[in-house]
């Protein structure tokens with residue numbers, strides 16, 4: 202049985218999930234979660250976000266959960282929970298600390314980068330401002346993954362090392378204490394569809410060229426009108442393979458729809474008209490999800506209830522497993 206586990210850190214800028222995330226990650230993972238031969242776990246990694254912008258944590262948790270629900274994640278079919286609602290996770294993290302070599306953590310990219318920056322600054326201690334949660338971040342992440350026996354962990358390239366560390370830690374634990382954990386594998390999203398942004402470069406928060414998925418209708422139209430085009434006049438034939446508008450359109454549309462738009466490019470569709478076509482296409486797909494997102498954002502109680510019920514379901518797995526793990530490390534009652 203494939204167990205796919207996805208964690209998101211609630212540190213996002215408000216409203217910054219963009220249509221590139223939507224077509225590249227959210228839509229495919231929601232579709233995959235409907236496959237009955239896969240167990241899917243989705244969680245908000247809020248313990249990983251302590252030490253960041255504390256005021257954003259709750260709001261970001263609400264936004265991420267509401268987004269997932271709005272695009273169709275079904276909490277009755279998947280596990281959807283908040284990390285901090287599962288006390289067995291930090292408990293496992295501690296136990297894993299006891300089976301993890303310091304040398305392994307010394308090799309973590311994020312920690313090494315922080316130390317390298319200090320070393321490059323004259324007069325600074327190499328460990329200045331390096332907190333223990335940065336240092337043992339990979340161990341908490343290993344606990345997230347190993348607790349639910351995930352086989353596949355879809356992550357960006359920057360997180361690949363962490364999944365490999367989870368695997369190393371699991372292997373060592375299994376060797377020391379007997380077969381306990383399933384060895385996870387990272388699924389790297391290199392083949393994830395990316396979309397061009399407003400300026401034609403890859404759509405990315407860091408370029409500030411994004412179209413937020415849940416932008417209101419007016420805002421969506423305004424942003425689509427800003428997408429860069431060349432200076433070809435109406436009536437002049439245009440090349441779909443050299444057009445951000447077309448690229449975004451095809452990510453939303455079925456093949457036949459995209460082919461018929463390609464024909465209109467050859468016939469010289471005006472950029473203004475194409476922008477209108479694109480706006481309508483995106484809006485048609487997003488509008489129901491946007492309405493649901495707005496409804497959920499106005500009803501945090503409902504989202505909270507979904508998360509709590511999700512935690513109860515997840516704990517039905519984590520409670521018995523932590524008992525087994527404690528027993529493995531001989532943390533046991535005196536008598537049964």
Ligand code: TRP
Nearest residue numbers: 207208209210246249342345354
């Ligand atoms: N570290 C991940 C990130 O920054 C988030 C995360 C925490 C995660 N725990 C996880 C991802 C477990 C996958 C599995 O993006």
